[in-house]
Amino acid sequence: MRLDRTEKETPRLRDRGVYLITGGLGGIGLVLAEYLAKTVQAKLVLLGRSPFPAKSEWEEWLSTHDAHDSISVKIQKLQGMEASGAEVAIACADVANLQQMQGVIREVCDRFGSIHGVIHAAGVMPGGMMQLKTPEIVANLLAPKVTGTLVLDTLLQDLELDFFILCSSLNSFLAALGLVDHCAANSFLDAFANYKASRSNTLTATINWDGWQEVGKAASAKVSEQLQQWRHASFQQGILPQEGIEVLKRILGTTLPQVLVSTQDFLLRFEQFSSAKELQHVQSHQKANLSKPTNSRPELSQAYVEPRSQLEQTIAQIWQKSLGIEPLGIHDNFFELGGDSLLAVYLIAKIGAATQTKLSAHSLIDAPTIADLAKLITQNASPSQLTNGQAKPELPSTLVEIQPGGSKLPLFLIHPVGGHVYIYRDLAQYLGSDQPVYGLQAQGIDGQTTPLTEVEVMATQYIKALHVIQPHGPYFLGGSSFGGTIAYEMAQQLQAQGEKVALLALIDTPGRGHMPSDIENDDIKIMSYALGVGANLPVSVEQLRQLSTDDQLHYFLQQGKTALRMPADFGLSELRHHQNLFKINIKAMRNYVPQAYPGRVIFFRASDRDSFNPQNPELGWHDLAMAGLEIHEVPGNHITMNFPPHVQVMAKLLKVYLESDTQN
Structure with missing residues (x-):
């Protein structure tokens, strides 16, 4: 159905009404806050998780920072709202924290008397392969949308709200790569709005937003030069701020619990998405038993000879998985295949565990092929101990x-x-x-x-x-x-x-x-240095800071496995141990x-x-x-x-x- 303009310019909005906006200092939150400030001179409570300068510090901040600084831009917008007759209060709290939010709601009610409407726009920047997501990463993204919604519902149940608006996304219908947790969080918002609408007279509505052109998490994210052109073309079809405001006005004039906002024919997009999923499903079944490793065996100085025993086969499988190359012959040299120190230590640990053999960390130097390692394991002695049958001292x-x-x-x-x-x-x-x-x-x-x-x-x-x-x-x-x-x-x-x-x-x-430079106390700077100087893959500290801690490590692992020749199955625990030694050494x-x-x-x-x-x-x-x-x-x-x-x-x-x- 089509939502037409409402007869009333500001449906459900009160002159100088009190409105709480979570994520209020984010792109979409600020756009909607400006609308409320200009139209009804609202009393606005903008909630954010990150600290923000107190009002008494705004002028000093503006005089000591560039006008394009992100905080400076927000301060100027807030000043503009107040110039329009609005009253603006900034609250710092985690919307998913019941105790913190109790304090915020209490302070708002003490100051303004009540709360007339809520716009829940808080969220965390999504992204990352599903295979690399940890329970902590998923929980961090779900918290503001899922737990935060439940916290707000609990604390606001005794207030007679005019509306409770939830900012969802079209991704709950048109799922995209790397957004599995984001889709789940938005699907919860959709279900919650429909549930509340069936049990309450208060307008509880979820808005499944399409991408915005000039604001929002996607628009503010820093991307590489290779992605700039793609993003520019993609955002040309996004929602403009004025269009987003018009959407809110029309929704406030209805009783609908859920509205999808698409800049293109949504039914056509959904059909294309469904067809693509079916095709992907068929192709995945066709290729299930035909998958190939990332790289085939390169041209080497020796001919391929397949494993002759179960032991050689076990070692070969570990090599192939960690190097990402298949097949590997028993006389292929580890170092000729691109192996280095980090991978060598890691491989030795894997092989030792698989064969129940204690191998020295430097075994691959003296036994650099699968055949040599198999012989070493069979003899159950370090190759450094025997040279032409003559005993050598065991090395520390x-x-x-x-x-x-x-x-x-x-x-x-x-x-x-x-x-x-x-x-x-x-x-x-x-x-x-x-x-x-x-x-x-x-x-x-x-x-x-x-x-x-x-x-x-x-x-x-x-x-x-x-x-x-x-x-x-x-x-x-x-x-x-x-x-x-x-x-x-x-x-x-x-x-x-x-x-x-x-x-x-x-x-x-x-x-x-x-x-x-002092980087040993900053994991982000260590990773930026290793990729930039060691692998000629410049990644700015600012780009890495856009990610959560685990996402930073996952990104480094993804890039490092190619650029720094890390093992294909090198994990977070190994990376953290390596970083710890790095810090200890620099401090010494x-x-x-x-x-x-x-x-x-x-x-x-x-x-x-x-x-x-x-x-x-x-x-x-x-x-x-x-x-x-x-x-x-x-x-x-x-x-x-x-x-x-x-x-x-x-x-x-x-x-x-x-x-x-x-x-x-």
Whole structure:
């Protein structure tokens, strides 16, 4: 049916009536509030969950903030309402919290005497794949619409309201991807309005809004440049503010419990939606047993050989699930497939659990294929323990054999923030197969032991670990970023013990007074940095802050699995553990106070600088290196300088130092 204009300009509205609008500082809430202010000079109570400046602070805010600041824009709108003769009160409370709302209703009634109408427009920005939604995410979205409605109904039942308007959405009929909880919340509003209409004379109506052009959560959401064009075209068909006001006027002139507002032929849209669902249902059944992984097996240096035993099949299935590649052969190399440190530790844990075998965190370095791992598990011994039948000392858990073999003195590389050492695999490869390379990874990386929090303690423990391989000097030490800080302290302690340190190499390690930006207390900044600097995938902090905490982590996981080569089934618990080590390491680096070092320091500086890392990290070491600071610039940024093709430049320079120091 068609809703015609009402004869009365302001049906059900009272001059200077008292109206409560939840979500009143949101886009739609403000539009409707402005209408009430201009037409009936209403006494408005605008409810929001976030703090808002007190009226006495408005002028100061406007004078100290840009006119386009979101709070400034709202203050100007509120001032305009008051200039129209309205009285505006701002209330800060969670509409789903009964106790908080009791206080709000009591204060409103004490101040204005009663409440004549309610517009419930509160809501949470929806979005996210159903498979990634947690009970907490869903509950957070349902709360304002479901619990909030019930709270309002309970607290307002003794008041004689002229109307109770619920802001729903067409998504309860035309469901969209990622909005399963949003659809459920709006469906509740629809059902509630119809239920109340059958039991009360008060107009209780739900409005299933189509998208709005200039206001609302969809219009205010920040999107990537790739989505700007799509959103612009989509919003051209949205509801204009004046049209939304006209809809409210017409609904207030009826007794209908539910009104659908569509800018296009709704029946046609619904038929198209229903047809698309049927087609999708048929296609899903046709493809149920034909689904394929994200990626097929790439061109590799060895031919495909299928698993020969149940053990190899088990390992292959774990690899395929985590790498997102199928099929994988038993001689396919983990690192050639794109594996890295994070994935290696994760895979080893998965394989160990599936085979009831205890594997060292560095097993994949010595056994990088499915066949090698199967052999290792069968022998139930670390490959580091046997070399040509000769017994080798068992390595401490912190010591990783990155590149075994060779007759030269080993190079020890210490982990950067996060605790892993697989970042050095490419550097080791370009140093040549005759150069032994060991990594020192962080205690606590396995999630079982307690992480160390002080550089001095880390250095002492790592020295004990390297003594297993090399009891006495001369030593070759180095590390990227925070790893260089620990290497510096290790060199200090070794020299204090009377040992010779032939090489100390710092790879873009920030020195005292030249530290990176403070991000360790902000998970959003950590994620933005990792994606931007590490994966060349710029995502602003502001964009991430638009999401809930869990949605931020889910987004990072989705992007990281592609850009940062995380395992396909890497989850929130693993990510939180990795973030925790990151924070602990950065804090330890900031707290460390380096002393003057009597030897020479070799510094490899990344040519590309970013806003997070210091512009001149080498300056913090200049006055501490008593025998000189030699600086070499390497292409790439703080992270990518460790990967091909940039790492070849560093390897070539480092090789010269290793050879010359060996001869000396």
